Amino acid sequence: MLFSYVSFGSHYMGGEITWECQGNGQYIFQLVIYRDCNGQDITDPLQIIEVWDHPTVTEIQCFFAYSEDLSPPCTQVSGGPIQLECGTGSSGGNGAGAIERFVYISQPVTLTGIPPANGWSFTHDSFSRNNDLDNIANPSSTGITIWARMYPLNSSNGSPCYDSSPQFGQNPLTITCSGNDFTVGQNIYDPDGDSLVFSWGVPLDHFLSGTFNPPTNPVPVSFNNGYSFDNPTPDQAFSPTNVPATLDPTSGAVNFTSNTIGNFSINILIHAYRNGQLVSETMREVQLIVIACPNYNNNAPVITPPFNGNTSFSTTVNAGDLVNFDFISTDVELLQDGSNQSNILTPSGNQFGTNFTDPNTGCNLPPCATMSSGIPIVGNQGVTSQFNWQTDCVHATNSDGTPAASKDYQFVFKVSDDYCTIPLTSFATVKITVLGEDAMDPCSINCLQVDQNGDVTINWSQPPDPTSSFVQYEVYSIQDGLVGTITDYNTLSFVHSGAAANASAKNYFVTTVSGCNGTVKANSDTLKTIYLELTNPVNGTAILDWNQPGAWQNDWSSFFKIYMEYPTGNWILIDSLPFNQIQLLDTITICSAFLNYQIQLEHTSGCVFTSNIQGDDFEDLIKPAIPIITSVSVDTTTSDVHISWNINPSE
Numbered sequence: 001m002l003f004s005y006v007s008f009g010s011h012y013m014g015g016e017i018t019w020e021c022q023g024n025g026q027y028i029f030q031l032v033i034y035r036d037c038n039g040q041d042i043t044d045p046l047q048i049i050e051v052w053d054h055p056t057v058t059e060i061q062c063f064f065a066y067s068e069d070l071s072p073p074c075t076q077v078s079g080g081p082i083q084l085e086c087g088t089g090s091s092g093g094n095g096a097g098a099i100e101r102f103v104y105i106s107q108p109v110t111l112t113g114i115p116p117a118n119g120w121s122f123t124h125d126s127f128s129r130n131n132d133l134d135n136i137a138n139p140s141s142t143g144i145t146i147w148a149r150m151y152p153l154n155s156s157n158g159s160p161c162y163d164s165s166p167q168f169g170q171n172p173l174t175i176t177c178s179g180n181d182f183t184v185g186q187n188i189y190d191p192d193g194d195s196l197v198f199s200w201g202v203p204l205d206h207f208l209s210g211t212f213n214p215p216t217n218p219v220p221v222s223f224n225n226g227y228s229f230d231n232p233t234p235d236q237a238f239s240p241t242n243v244p245a246t247l248d249p250t251s252g253a254v255n256f257t258s259n260t261i262g263n264f265s266i267n268i269l270i271h272a273y274r275n276g277q278l279v280s281e282t283m284r285e286v287q288l289i290v291i292a293c294p295n296y297n298n299n300a301p302v303i304t305p306p307f308n309g310n311t312s313f314s315t316t317v318n319a320g321d322l323v324n325f326d327f328i329s330t331d332v333e334l335l336q337d338g339s340n341q342s343n344i345l346t347p348s349g350n351q352f353g354t355n356f357t358d359p360n361t362g363c364n365l366p367p368c369a370t371m372s373s374g375i376p377i378v379g380n381q382g383v384t385s386q387f388n389w390q391t392d393c394v395h396a397t398n399s400d401g402t403p404a405a406s407k408d409y410q411f412v413f414k415v416s417d418d419y420c421t422i423p424l425t426s427f428a429t430v431k432i433t434v435l436g437e438d439a440m441d442p443c444s445i446n447c448l449q450v451d452q453n454g455d456v457t458i459n460w461s462q463p464p465d466p467t468s469s470f471v472q473y474e475v476y477s478i479q480d481g482l483v484g485t486i487t488d489y490n491t492l493s494f495v496h497s498g499a500a501a502n503a504s505a506k507n508y509f510v511t512t513v514s515g516c517n518g519t520v521k522a523n524s525d526t527l528k529t530i531y532l533e534l535t536n537p538v539n540g541t542a543i544l545d546w547n548q549p550g551a552w553q554n555d556w557s558s559f560f561k562i563y564m565e566y567p568t569g570n571w572i573l574i575d576s577l578p579f580n581q582i583q584l585l586d587t588i589t590i591c592s593a594f595l596n597y598q599i600q601l602e603h604t605s606g607c608v609f610t611s612n613i614q615g616d617d618f619e620d621l622i623k624p625a626i627p628i629i630t631s632v633s634v635d636t637t638t639s640d641v642h643i644s645w646n647i648n649p650s651e
Contacts, residue, residue: 011035011036011039011040011041011042011130012033012034012035012126012128012129012130012144013034013035013036013099013129013130013174013265013286013287014033014034014144014146014172014265014284014285014286014287015031015032015033015034015124015144015146015284015285016031016032016146016148016168016282016283016284016285017029017030017031017032017049017122017123017124017146017147017148017165017282018030018032018148018165018166018167018168018282019122019148019150019164019165020164020165020167020191021161021162021163021164021191021192022108022161024108024160025110025159025160025161026108026109026110026159026160026161027106027108027109027110027111027161028105028106028107028108028109029049029060029062029105029106029109029122030062030103030104030105030106031047031049031062031103031104031105031124031146032101032102032103032104032168033047033101033102033104033146034070034099034100034101034102034172034174034286034287035099035100035101035102036093036098036099036130036132036287037069037071037085037086037087037091037092037093037098037099037100038091038093038095038096038098039090039091039130039131040090040091041089041090041092042067042100042102044064045063045064046061046062046063046064046104047061047062047064047104047124048060048061048062048124049062049106049122049123049124050122050123050124050212051120051121051122052120052121052122052123052211052212053115053116053118053119053120053121054111054113054115054120055113056112056113057109057111060106060109060122061106061107062104062105062106063104063105063106063107064102064103064104065103065104065105066103067100067101067102067103068100068101068103068171069085069086069098069099069100070099070100070101070171070172070174071083071084071085071086071093071097071098071099072084072097072173072175072416072421072422072423073344073416073418073423074418074419074420074421074422074423075335075341075342075418075419075420076420077335077336077337077339077420078337079336079337080335080336080337080420081336081420081421082094082095082420082421083420083421084097084098084175084421085098086098086099086100095421096132096175096263096289096291097174097175097289097291097421097422099174099175101171110159111150111158111159111161112157112158112159113157113158113159114152114155114156114157114158115150115151115152115158116152117152118149119149119150119151119152119280119281120149120150120158121147121148121149121212122147122148122149122150123145123146123147123212124145124146124147125143125144125145125146125206125207125218126143126144126206127143127206128140128141128142128143128144128206129142129143129144129265130263130287132263133263133264133265133287134224134262134263134264135223135224135227135232135233135262135263135264135265136203136221136222136223136224136227136265137221137222137223137224138222142205142221142222143205143206143207143218144203144204144205144206144285145204145205145206145207145214145218146283146285147204147212147214147283148165148280148281148282148283149280149281149282150163150165150279150280151277151278151279151280151281153274153277153279154277163192163194163272163274163279163280164190164191164192165190165272165280165282166188166189166190166194166196166270166272166280166282167188167189167190167191167350168186168187168188168284169186169187169188169189169348169349169350169412170185170186170187170346170348170412170414172184172186172284172286173185173414173425174286174287174288174289175288175289175290175291175422176258176288176289176290176291176422177290177291177292177293177296177422178258178259178260178261178290178291178292178293179241179257179258179259180257180300180424181243181255181257182255182256182257182258182288183253183254183255183425183427184253184254184255184266184286184288185251185253185412185414185427185429186252186253186268186284187348187349187410187412187429188251188252188270188284189349189350189410190272191350191364192274192399193364193398193399193407194272194273194274194279194280194399195272195273195274196250196252196270196271196272196273197249197250197270197271197273198247198248198249198250198251198252198268198269198270198271199247199249199268199269199271200229200230200232200247200266200267200268200269201229201267201268201269201283201285202214202215202220202229202267203220203221203229203265203267203285204218204219204220204221205218205219205220205221206218226238227264229267231244231245232245232264232265232266232267232288233245233256233258233264233266233288234258234259234260234262234264238260239258239259239260241257241259242256242257242258242259242260243255243256243257243258244256245266247268251410251429252268252270253427253429254266254268256288258290260290261290261291261292262289262290263287263288263289263290264287264288264289264290265285265286265287265288266285266286266287266288267283267284267285268283268284268285269281269282269283270282270283270284274399275398291422293421293422296422298333298341298417298419298423298424299331299333299424300331300417300424300425300426301329301330301331301343301382301383301415301416301417301424301425301426302329302330302331302426303327303328303329303413303415303426303428304328304329304330305428306325306326306327306328306387306430307325313428313429313430313431314430314431314432314433315431315432315433316406316432316433316435317391317432317433317434317435318391318434318435318437319391319392319393319395319396319434319435319436319437319516319517320391320392320393320516320517321391322388322389322390322391323369323387323388323389323390323391323432324386324387324388324389325386325387326384326385326386326387327345327347327371327383327384327385327386327387327413328382328383328384329343329345329379329382329383329384329415329426330381330382331343331381331382331415331417332381332382333381333417333419335418335419335420336419336420340380340381341381341417341418341419342378342379342380342381342417342418343378343379343380343381343382343383343415343416343417343418344376344377344378344383344415344416344417344418345375345376345377345378345379345383345385345413345414345415346375346376346377346413346414346415346416347371347375347377347411347412347413347414348411348412348414349369349409349410349411349412350363350364351363351364351365351368351369351389351409351411352368352369352370352371352411353366353368353369353370354368355374355375356370356371356373356374356375357370357371357373357374358370359388359390365392365394365395365397366394367389367390367391367392368389369387369388369389369411370387370388370389371385371386371387371388372385372386372388373385383415387411387430389432391432391434392517393436393515393516393517393519395407395409395434396434396435396436396437396516397436397519403436403437403439403515403516403519403520404436405435405436405438406433406434406435406436407433407434407436408431408432408433408434409431409432409433409434410429410430410431410432411429411430411432412427412428412429412430413427413428413429413430414426414427415427415428436515436516437467437469437514437515437516438466438467438469438515439469439514439515439520439522440463440464440465440469440470440512440514440515440520440522441463441464441512441522442463442510442511442512442522442523442524443460443461443462443463443473443492443510443512443522443524444460444461444524444525445458445459445460445508445509445510445524445525445527446459446460446461446555446603446605446607447459447601447603447605447607447608447609447610448506448508448527448528448529448530448549448609449607449608449609449610450499450501450502450529450530450531450610450611450612452502452612452613453502454498454499454500454501454502454503454612455495455496455497455498455499455501456495456496456499456501456506456508456529457493457494457495457496458475458493458494458495458496458508458510459492459493459607460473460492460493460510460524461492461605462489462490462492463512463522465489465514469514469515469516470489470512470513470514471487471513471514471515471517471518472485472486472487472513472518473485473486473491473494473510473511473512473513474486474510474511474513474521475494475496475508475510475511476508476509476510476511477496477499477506477507477508478506478507478508478509478526479506479507480496480499480506483496483499484496496508501529501531501612502612502613504531505528505529505530505531505547506528506529507526507527507528507529508526508527508528508529509523509524509525509526509527510523510524511523511524512524525550526550527549527550528547528548528549528550529549529609529611529612530546530547530548530549530599530601530609530610530611530612531546531547531611531612532544532545532546532597532598532599532611532612532613532614533545533546533614534597534614534615534616536616536617536618538621539621540587540588540618540619540620540621540622541585541586541587541588542585542586542588542595542597542616542618543583543584543585543586544562544583544584544585544586544597544599544614545582545583546560546582546583546599546611547582548579548582549601549609552579555603555604555605556579556601556602556603556604557579557601557602557603558578558579559576559577559578559579560576560577560578560579560581560582560599560600560601561573561575561576561599561600561601561602562574562575562576562577562584562586562597562598562599562600563597563598563599563600564586564595564596564597565595565596565597565598565613565615566590566593566595566596567593571598574586579601587622588618588619588620588621589620590618590620591619591620592617592618592619592620593617593618594615594616594617594618595615595616595617595618596613596614596615597613597614597615598610598611598612598613598614599611627645627646628645628646629643629644629645630644630645630646631643631644632644
């Protein structure tokens with residue numbers, strides 16, 4: 001028997017719903033719940049994600065996977081402040097800021113069908129939020145709804161899956177001292193490389209019945225005076241030195257300074273776009289905690305920018321370049337007992353390899369980035385580690401595998417000291433832009449020339465290559481497959497030996513291979529050799545039939561030219577016919593001879609399509625006209641008879 005667990009109590013501080021597309025075409029869903037360790041424990045082995053607007057799936061069961069204490073770690077010294085921790089069970093926490101993360105994961109899920117225009121929605125709600133909130137009105141009687149939405153993509157069926165939601169590469173940092181400049185870095189990324197846009201989300205109440213249809217059901221929460229969904233932290237109205245929260249729309253990072261102590265819920269909404277089309281919405285709701293820190297004598301670690309003479313966290317490289325730099329933080333400060341502070345470096349990003357040391361596995365697109373050692377990376381009054389990433393052409397591709405002009409990759413570095421109770425943390429987002437090579441346009445076949453032995457010479461135009469991304473030309477025959485590879489950009493012809501185009505027509509196209517590592521193949525039009533068939537009806541005529549090489553093009557002549565060889569080695573033009581006429585009846589006017597024929601079509605480049613050569617023995621079988629004697633005379637001196645007649649009109 002299966003049980004649906006509904007969460008009650010005042011322990012929910014936030015959460016998120018995400019999913020990942022698996023190799024078998026199914027989805028794995030993950031539900032994360034953030035719990036205040038000073039409140040009720042979560043012991044449910046099963047949580048339900050409700051599914052809305054899908055024709056058959058109404059819920060997804062998620063099973064408890066693990067939990068972790070997110071309370072900020074620090075080094076507690078004799079006589080100093082305590083380290084926050086969750087302890088065990090309900091109310092096991094030892095102060096504000098003791099937070100636990102619960103992770104529930106589903107079995108593989110099949111979602112067959114095409115999402116409607118408003119998408120498939122996924123929700124999980126709880127009766128009550130954490131009671132200790134200062135920006136939301138009546139938190140003890142206000143619930144919470146965690147939600148996400150999957151949208152249609154070009155009428156793609158949800159089975160097999162076509163999208164993974166954005167993922168949260170870093171746990172939220174939620175507690176700070178009053179007066180500190182505080183940044184909540186989250187390292188939110190998309191496994192498919194979709195573009196992400198961040199904005200403030202509207203926190204929602206729970207709903208016990210009806211369908212998911214915000215803001216009607218559930219309704220948005222009510223805020224206390226001075227707060228709103230897009231102004232969730234105290235501003236200057238509460239204290240003149242407050243700096244209200246700002247949200248970076250490109251990274252999702254939240255920054256604020258509050259001299260007003262309290263607990264403040266924030267909601268961050270993530271829109272994922274693929275080629276300009278909205279494919280998903282996800283949200284993360286977390287609770288920010290500002291506490292008083294008397295006698296606090298600590299500053300955050302200082303991170304040295306690695307690029308442009310230690311002035312920038314961004315760089316641009318060509319695909320194939322090695323990116324290598326030393327990550328350095330400095331924090332020459334002491335703990336309360338006079339001992340040196342330590343710095344703890346925690347990198348994150350979906351391009352890091354397994355354990356941050358494996359360049360071949362663990363990231364979305366190997367080769368993977370690595371650090372000089374696995375995590376955690378700990379140093380005395382600062383920390384140093386080497387970053388390495390061998391970029392490749394695959395790093396300059398779109399989510400569908402097509403080449404991209406450039407792709408941005410973000411690596412987030414979190415450095416915390418170990419000062420109790422609230423260690424300070426600095427974030428650095430390193431942005432590496434990988435440039436791809438511009439792909440070339442396809443070439444054009446100028447002409448196909450059939451030799452007497454049936455070999456074919458393929459001639460083509462040279463496409464521009466302004467970025468030197470040419471790799472090779474590949475010549476294909478529809479009948480024979482790949483027949484030739486040319487690596488010289490300036491070689492613009494190829495002889496297909498043994499083509500036997502004197503026995504039948506052959507179809508050819510030329511592929512221009514270019515771009516980063518030859519990832520782009522551009523095909524020319526497919527053209528056919530001109531194949532001439534010759535029929536000898538043995539009546540003093542020759543019947544010629546041939547094919548067009550393709551649909552007429554502007555750089556072709558509008559006329560076929562028909563040539564005959566007679567005598568041997570002497571080719572003469574005997575006729576010219578419009579492009580749409582592909583038959584000729586030739587009357588033989590040579591008494592008796594072996595005659596060869598060939599069809600030609602001129603190209604404006606000077607190249608000429610030539611057909612195979614066909615020949616046979618032909619005779620002039622047309623009877624000449626009977627001559628008409630025009631005069632008869634006798635030379636009386638010699639007795640010779642002189643006879644005159646007309647010229648034979650058949651000649």
